[in-house]
Amino acid sequence: MLHLVGLGLADEKDITVRGLEIVKKAERVYLEAYTAILLVDKSKLEEFYGRPVIEADRELVESGSDDILAGADKTDIAFLVVGDPFGATTHTDLVLRARELGIQTNVVPNASIMSGIGCTGLQLYNFGQTVSMVFFTENWKPSSFYDKVRENAQIGLHTLVLLDIKVKEQSMENLARGRRIFEPPRYMTVAQCATQLVETEETRQEGVYHADSLAVGAARVGAPDQKIVVGTLEELSSVDMGAPLHSLVLLGRRTHDLERDYIRQFAVDEKTFDASYQKYYGHST
Amino acid sequence: MLHLVGLGLADEKDITVRGLEIVKKAERVYLEAYTAILLVDKSKLEEFYGRPVIEADRELVESGSDDILAGADKTDIAFLVVGDPFGATTHTDLVLRARELGIQTNVVPNASIMSGIGCTGLQLYNFGQTVSMVFFTENWKPSSFYDKVRENAQIGLHTLVLLDIKVKEQSMENLARGRRIFEPPRYMTVAQCATQLVETEETRQEGVYHADSLAVGAARVGAPDQKIVVGTLEELSSVDMGAPLHSLVLLGRRTHDLERDYIRQFAVDEKTFDASYQKYYGHST
Numbered sequence: 001m002l003h004l005v006g007l008g009l010a011d012e013k014d015i016t017v018r019g020l021e022i023v024k025k026a027e028r029v030y031l032e033a034y035t036a037i038l039l040v041d042k043s044k045l046e047e048f049y050g051r052p053v054i055e056a057d058r059e060l061v062e063s064g065s066d067d068i069l070a071g072a073d074k075t076d077i078a079f080l081v082v083g084d085p086f087g088a089t090t091h092t093d094l095v096l097r098a099r100e101l102g103i104q105t106n107v108v109p110n111a112s113i114m115s116g117i118g119c120t121g122l123q124l125y126n127f128g129q130t131v132s133m134v135f136f137t138e139n140w141k142p143s144s145f146y147d148k149v150r151e152n153a154q155i156g157l158h159t160l161v162l163l164d165i166k167v168k169e170q171s172m173e174n175l176a177r178g179r180r181i182f183e184p185p186r187y188m189t190v191a192q193c194a195t196q197l198v199e200t201e202e203t204r205q206e207g208v209y210h211a212d213s214l215a216v217g218a219a220r221v222g223a224p225d226q227k228i229v230v231g232t233l234e235e236l237s238s239v240d241m242g243a244p245l246h247s248l249v250l251l252g253r254r255t256h257d258l259e260r261d262y263i264r265q266f267a268v269d270e271k272t273f274d275a276s277y278q279k280y281y282g283h284s285t
Numbered sequence: 286m287l288h289l290v291g292l293g294l295a296d297e298k299d300i301t302v303r304g305l306e307i308v309k310k311a312e313r314v315y316l317e318a319y320t321a322i323l324l325v326d327k328s329k330l331e332e333f334y335g336r337p338v339i340e341a342d343r344e345l346v347e348s349g350s351d352d353i354l355a356g357a358d359k360t361d362i363a364f365l366v367v368g369d370p371f372g373a374t375t376h377t378d379l380v381l382r383a384r385e386l387g388i389q390t391n392v393v394p395n396a397s398i399m400s401g402i403g404c405t406g407l408q409l410y411n412f413g414q415t416v417s418m419v420f421f422t423e424n425w426k427p428s429s430f431y432d433k434v435r436e437n438a439q440i441g442l443h444t445l446v447l448l449d450i451k452v453k454e455q456s457m458e459n460l461a462r463g464r465r466i467f468e469p470p471r472y473m474t475v476a477q478c479a480t481q482l483v484e485t486e487e488t489r490q491e492g493v494y495h496a497d498s499l500a501v502g503a504a505r506v507g508a509p510d511q512k513i514v515v516g517t518l519e520e521l522s523s524v525d526m527g528a529p530l531h532s533l534v535l536l537g538r539r540t541h542d543l544e545r546d547y548i549r550q551f552a553v554d555e556k557t558f559d560a561s562y563q564k565y566y567g568h569s570t
Contacts, residue, residue: 006396008394008395009394012302013301013302013303013306014301014302014303014394015301015302016299016300016301016302016395017297017300017301017302017305018299020302084396084400084403085403086400086401086403086404086406086409087400087403087409090403090406090409092406092543092547095547096546096547099550106509107507108507109293109294109299109400109401109404109506110301111291111369111394111395111397111400112396112400112403112409114400114403114409115369115371115372115396115397115399115400116369116371116394118370118371118372118375118397118399119392119394121371121375121377123375124371124372124375124397124399124415125414125415127415128413128414128440128442129410129412129413129440129442130410131410155413155414155436155440157413157414221394222392222393258377258378261381262377265384
């Protein structure tokens with residue numbers, strides 16, 4: 001059987017009791033390590049599980065899935081996913097491939113950033129579709145997220161923005177020369193995201209949000225040193241939230257009083273918070 | 286310290302290792318037992334934890350929260366929540382009250398139905414706001430959910446419908462006479478929800494969805510006997526999904542081919558699935 005086991009968000013102890021039992025008895029244990037990271041090293045996981053863990057990069061999962069599935073018709077294979085196996089990145093392709101090969105699957109859910117973001121005090125009910133923000137380059141500043149934010153904003157809903165992760169990326173030169181040399185991993189910060197949001201509004205000029213619109217930055221959700229900061233996009237553009245992973249929520253017009261009361265405690269500056277709130281938020285329609 | 290510990294969705298083994306450590310050392314352990322249920326009895330939890338568990342009903346949480354918090358400035362109090370502490374029902378009021386009393390809080394995330402619904406194969410990215418469906422009575426058939434579904438549908442997004450739970454409800458007579466006699470708990474089924482959806486469309490007649498629109502029913506998400514069924518609302522109106530808890534997703538117009546391929550395996554009838562899909566779904570805009 002193929003077991004897709006969610007690891008949750010922070011460290012080795014966020015696995016569920018059920019998930020840990022599976023890891024301990026599985027024949028092989030893979031860790032999906034290219035769409036999200038835990039806040040601890042693989043060696044920490046191996047020590048905690050008492051088992052070797054095989055890192056599964058994008059290449060292995062997308063092209064070599066039959067290697068992962070080898071023998072799974074007879075023994076238990078565990079495929080560990082940071083967050084939830086069907087959360088921000090779904091692994092339905094692996095499940096479908098297993099099904100084609102006649103291999104049974106079992107999914108062990110866990111916290112995902114898609115629900116964990118509730119720790120900000122914003123109601124998950126009031127979120128619209130989720131968008132992703134990639135690292136802009138000089139010539140590539142995709143703004144399809146902007147149209148989706150507009151759709152959410154027209155209804156008055158919050159938008160969760162998931163921030164880019166670059167793991168095992170090759171430079172153009174190394175790629176061209178076929179050298180398997182990888183750049184150091186990069187994780188987008190709340191400040192980088194806020195800066196790119198403002199830049200996109202300046203380019204598009206359609207008023208979907210403004211430099212003084214409110215957003216919530218969240219870092220290391222679920223970890224003991226989790227950090228939440230609320231401010232205008234301008235304020236967040238220079239905030240330091242510390243180590244990865246970061247996420248950001250653009251506040252929706254329909255923010256409820258209870259949500260306001262909760263997030264206000266995280267304000268960079270209560271005065272700018274109140275001024276922006278008064279200007280744009282707290283509408284019931 | 287007040288620890289809000291998510292229990293996940295199915296049974297006693299869905300708690301995280303971190304959560305279990307907290308429960309084992311806490312001075313008192315409360316279980317929030319009125320907005321969601323685990324699929325096991327409280328006694329099963331007590332046996333697994335080796336600790337007594339105090340059931341916290343709505344009255345205790347909303348009016349008696351100071352009893353829950355008593356002593357939490359000096360010792361550890363665990364407040365267990367089915368799903369995630371900030372998931373479908375948020376407990377921000379309890380956290381704010383603790384803060385007023387100078388009590389530190391700690392949240393242990395877990396799977397919530399808000400992310401667990403990803404097990405259907407539908408991308409969490411593509412969900413709009415979440416709605417709730419309450420039990421209709423002869424004279425009370427609230428349809429505010431219908432307007433929210435319309436907002437999601439206009440964008441083409443999926444809508445998660447959370448189904449009503451009636452726990453510790455009193456009959457009008459017992460309430461009037463002040464008798465603390467409670468009705469047996471009731472959990473809305475996918476079939477009841479689909480029926481009420483169709484009834485509401487017939488009343489409102491605004492074409493937000495149709496009797497032959499597709500929906501995904503999910504029962505006991507995360508449990509070994511989890512069940513997913515896909516069909517038209519008409520088909521789902523007579524489907525038997527077994528024991529609670531149930532949820533339903535109304536499919537959005539923008540459903541992706543990958544989502545279709547995954548959910549089709551759960552179709553009540555592939556022919557009606559394909560016919561409805563062709564009619565309403567798979568549009569990229």
